[in-house]
Amino acid sequence: GIVRVMCVGALVYAAGLALMSVAITPGLLNLSAGVLVGFGLSACSFNLVLAAFGKLLPERWRSLGFGAGTAAGSFGQFLFPPLATGLISQVGWQETLIVFAAVILLVVPLAFALSTRGTQTAGGGPVAAPRQSIRGALGEAFGHPSYVLLVLGFFTCGFQLAFVTVHMPAYLADHGITAGVGASTLALIGLFNVVGSLSAGALSNRFSRKYLLAAIYAARGVAIAAFILFPITPLTCLLFGAAIGLLWLSTVPPTSGLVMLMFGTRYMAMLYGFAFFSHQVGGFLGVYLGGVLYEAFGSYDVVWWLSVALSFASAAINLPIRERPVERLVPSGA
Structure with a gap:
């Protein structure tokens, strides 16, 4: 489910940031910043959050929820670059990566708020969707x-x-x-x-x-x-x-x-x-x-x-x- 994917993604993302802080070779940098951060970021991306919103919210609130989820991610992109710059100037880039790895771990408990129960509904209303294979x-x-x-x-x-x-x-x-x-x-x-x-x-x-x-x-x-x-x-x-x-x-x-x-x-x-x-x-x-x-x-x-x-x-x-x-x-x- 979405919660498990996001939790695993957050752990992989945090591991990638932590490993990047001690990367001293091109191979280690590619593994941490490229592979681990790349996979972790994909597993925590807003398309999963929006999908969870679609299951949690009633029809009339879904579009507004999608907008709010997108806006939250956008605000993070606005907030964290200057924060990273300030931290780097104060404590250094390696310590900043460790701080950000710890912040990413907050996704794990927060993801459980996206867990859903009950019957899923069709996108157009309260009609139960027939089961379907991938x-x-x-x-x-x-x-x-x-x-x-x-x-x-x-x-x-x-x-x-x-x-x-x-x-x-x-x-x-x-x-x-x-x-x-x-x-x-x-x-x-x-x-x-x-x-x-x-x-x-x-x-x-x-x-x-x-x-x-x-x-x-x-x-x-x-x-x-x-x-x-x-x-x-x-x-x-x-x-x-x-x-x-x-x-x-x-x-x-x-x-x-x-x-x-x-x-x-x-x-x-x-x-x-x-x-x-x-x-x-x-x-x-x-x-x-x-x-x-x-x-x-x-x-x-x-x-x-x-x-x-x-x-x-x-x-x-x-x-x-x-x-x-x-x-x-x-x-x-x-």
């Missing part, structure tokens, strides 16, 4: 055009997030923007992401999720295009940070909500995990192509415009999605 669930999902479209659209989210996170400082430096402004821009992204995630969760309860996703992706395209078309100044950097922060992970609540609506709660973690895999593939390509195309053309302009094109493509991809449970979950006679 193979059957995967076949049903990847044979469902709306799910495939949703997964493809989520690729863009990962591409843009990773590209901006990794390459934004270098892009701003190329335009004479100080490192301080760059750091403030990234901090604003993290701060406004909290607001955007909560807002997207609330809006998912009131409006069509597919139209909300289309609007978010289109708004990203407009924000990115405006940023690269206007002169790059400290003010435009901060404005872009606030705007893109509102849209940063605001795709998560409607995306996870649609997965649960279509297929119910039983395999929510697995099916959303495949959507998140698409997100991570996009993230890899955002970082990789950002470097490759910069080397080829001497600027990031091509990647920025590619991000704009992907935004509008994802907006269009989400429009044909059918917002209803699969036939298996629809009561006979409904």
